[in-house]
Amino acid sequence: MRFQLSPSASTGIPQASSDEGPERRRERTRASQLMKLMRHGDVKVAVLAGLAVACWLSFLVWMPHGTGLWVWAGFVHAVQMAHAALYWSFKQAGRTALTQPSRWLHRYQAVVLLSAVSWGIAPALLIDDLRWVPTMPLVLLLLGLAAAGAHQVAAQRWAIYLWLVPLLTPLIAFMLYLGTPMTITIAPLVAAFLFACIYHASARHRLLMKELQTKLDNDALVRALRQQVVLVEQANREKSRFLASASHDLRQPMHALGLFTATLEKRLQGTALQPLVKNMIRSIDALEQSFTSMLDISKLDAGVIEPNLQPFPIRDLFRVLHMHCAGQAEELGLGLRFKAGGKIVMSDAHLLERVLSNLIHNAIRYTQEGGIVVVARTRADAISIEVWDTGIGIPEDELPKVFDEFYQVDNPGRDRSRGLGMGLAIVKRLVLLMGHQLEVSSKPGKGTVFRILIKATPFDEMDNIAVAADTVPSPIDESRTLLLIDDEESIRVGMSDLLQTWGYKVLTAATIQEACTEVRRHAGVIDIVISDLRLADGEDGIDAIERVRGVYGAPLPALLITGDTSPDEVKRVHSSGHQVLFKPVRTKELYAVLRSVP
Incomplete structure (x- = not known):
């Protein structure tokens, strides 16, 4: 067994194949032509057979008949049987036939030539006297067959000539051979009709080939796009597998470090080393927050978080948020005000608290002076919970990016003290998960406002409002x-x-x-x-x-x-x-x- 490592193989991702060569493209073109020519073949054979029967029956009734009539009838029907056999064998071969398009095209051209010859010799074998009634209908029939057949065989250039020339040239020659004023007049008209058919069939052939080439180009683009999608999906799976493994491997020592530090803090309590342990715990907490943010994204992407929507007064949520956020705002000299306005909303209290907490902390982080106002307003058939700040603002072209993972406005150096850049990404997912709407508008240098639009709650649901109970867990039993x-x-x-x-x-x-x-x-x-x-x-x-x-x-x-x-x-x-x-x-x-x- 032999293994070889190359730069392309080392990535673990298959390389995109190069464009198909000229020969392969020609084969695909021939296969497409073959499909067009063979389409509805049984119907074409049936129509030609019916016309042939009608033709020789007419001559049998209206004109004295000799051996020429039966010779022509036998010949034309034999060719039609060969035509039918070709279509039947092609149908039986199925997609295998498309792997050898050149061979089948040659067979088709041979049948077309024989069919054109069988109809082309009809005037010489059937017409003995121009005074008989079926003579002119036969001429018109041949002209009609020429026009209709040219349309059917236009997908293949040689088939056009193999059909038209053997079909109409004998008629022209026969008309000139008879030498009557009427036949001499008909001959150049048939010749002009022949050239007109060749011209229009050739034009249709060019149009079909252009259409076919466009289709082949589109198919090649689709194949390339599918291959790129496969590559992207595989790369995404590899990335997810790497992140999952890296996350697990990093969390293991972090978890152990946190356990040892917690034990150390308890044992060093009241000693001179306690401040040092507290600083270690702060650093561990910062890492834990980063891991928790990424975990929240994973939970939301996995669909394991289900919102529990119920009506509740927004003032209770604002009280909790004030307790959690007011201290941080006060330390920075910022004002933080809440105005519930007696509003009741239908939402998940826990998830909405997480959303508003992220928005408020984000506003505090980007506000140097002034303050933050959190207010609930009535808007038509919705309640708008708004977080206003007097911070640095967001440029208009940056607004669509603020909800992307790891994106932070005005933090190209990735200053860790200003967060990880996951808060607004979590906000977006949670708001959509609860079925609410999220809006943001901003003026650089003046501030930003985030709005969460929640469908208004009917007043008759106030009786169903859940009130949280204060519970105190029982102490641990030391014998456990x-x-x-x-x-x-x-x-x-x-x-x-x-x-x-x-x-x-x-x-x-x-x-x-x-x-x-x-x-x-x-x-x-x-x-x-x-x-x-x-x-x-x-x-x-x-x-x-x-x-x-x-x-x-x-x-x-x-x-x-x-x-x-x-x-x-x-x-x-x-x-x-x-x-x-x-x-x-x-x-x-x-x-x-x-x-x-x-």
């Missing part, structure tokens, strides 16, 4: 036992240390087999299972939880932890029914989830 499954030792150690400081007894395992062994070995109660999604040797956390439940004999509460943010994996873990946390896990989130377990 937790089973931790993770294939990375650093995470097992860091998580165990942290959980033990919270009062848990921790059982650890690296594989499903070890987890089942720990369950069998432990004589007491196990309160919850925490498992990483991606374990070593292809083992799966969802399967690990089910196996542990089977050995334990009860449906243990379970928590999945994963660093994989690909849309397919995000959708799969959410559909498993288990609680899910994404690495790097914030200790506050983990603590809240564990406290909520009954």
Whole structure:
């Protein structure tokens, strides 16, 4: 076996094939001509056969007949049988015939020539006396066949001549041979008709060939476009696979670092090193926010977030936002005002809070003086929630880009202190997910306003407004036992240390087999299972939880932890029914989830 690595092969993406050569294009042209010529062949043969029968029956009735009539009838019908056999064999051959178009075109030309000859010799074999009635109808029939046939065979240049010349030339010669005033008059008229047919058929041939070449060019463009689409899709899959793997691999050490730092903070509390640990935690939190933003995009793309729309007073949401955002605005010397105006909206309170929080923090980030106003207004049949600021503004040509991922106005140096550039991308997705409309307008140097248009809520729905209850989780019972499954030792150690400081007894395992062994070995109660999604040797956390439940004999509460943010994996873990946390896990989130377990 031989393997060769080349620059084109090293990318893992197939290279686009070059344009087809002249010979291949000629073959495709001949195949298209053949298809046109063979179209409706059975109908053409049937029409010619009917005309031939009508012709010789007319001469049989109206003129004294000799052997010439039967010779012509036998010849023309034999040719028509050959014509029918050609069409039948072409139909049987199917697409195979198109792989050898030249051979079939030669057969078709031979049949056309024989058909033209069989009709062309009709005057010489049938007309004995010009006084008989069928003479002129025969001449008109031949002229009609010439015109109609030229139209049918125009797709192939040689077929035009093979049809017209053998069909009308014998008639011209026969008319001149008879030498009567009438036939001498008819001969040049037929000759003129012959040249007119050749001219018009040739013009039609050029038109058909131009049309055919255009079609072939379009087909080539379509093939090239499809190939490029395949390349783009493959590149996109490779990019998604790379980002998913990179995200998972980066989240693993970040997750362990967060666990160790949280444990260290608790142990160094009240010492001179506590400020240093707090600075470490701030840096970790900044990284976690970046990962969380990218995770939110993955969740939205995966379609695992479903809005829970219900009516609620906007003033309650504004109160929460004021508590979260007023401190930051005050530190920067900015004013932050909210005006709900007694409005009620039909939306998802949690998702709308996330949207408005992103817009407010974005406004604070880009405002040096003045302030931010958040107001709800009535607009026709909608409620408009607006975030106004007196910031730097956005140029008109930049407005369509502000909702793109990683895009930031006036931040070409990618200053990390000014965010990652994912906030407005998340805003756009969430607003569309809830079925609302989003507008933005701005004047550079004066400020920007974002508007979220929400369909107005009827007043009769006020009775259905959900009021959130203040709940206090019960404290952790120090006697609780937790089973931790993770294939990375650093995470097992860091998580165990942290959980033990919270009062848990921790059982650890690296594989499903070890987890089942720990369950069998432990004589007491196990309160919850925490498992990483991606374990070593292809083992799966969802399967690990089910196996542990089977050995334990009860449906243990379970928590999945994963660093994989690909849309397919995000959708799969959410559909498993288990609680899910994404690495790097914030200790506050983990603590809240564990406290909520009954």
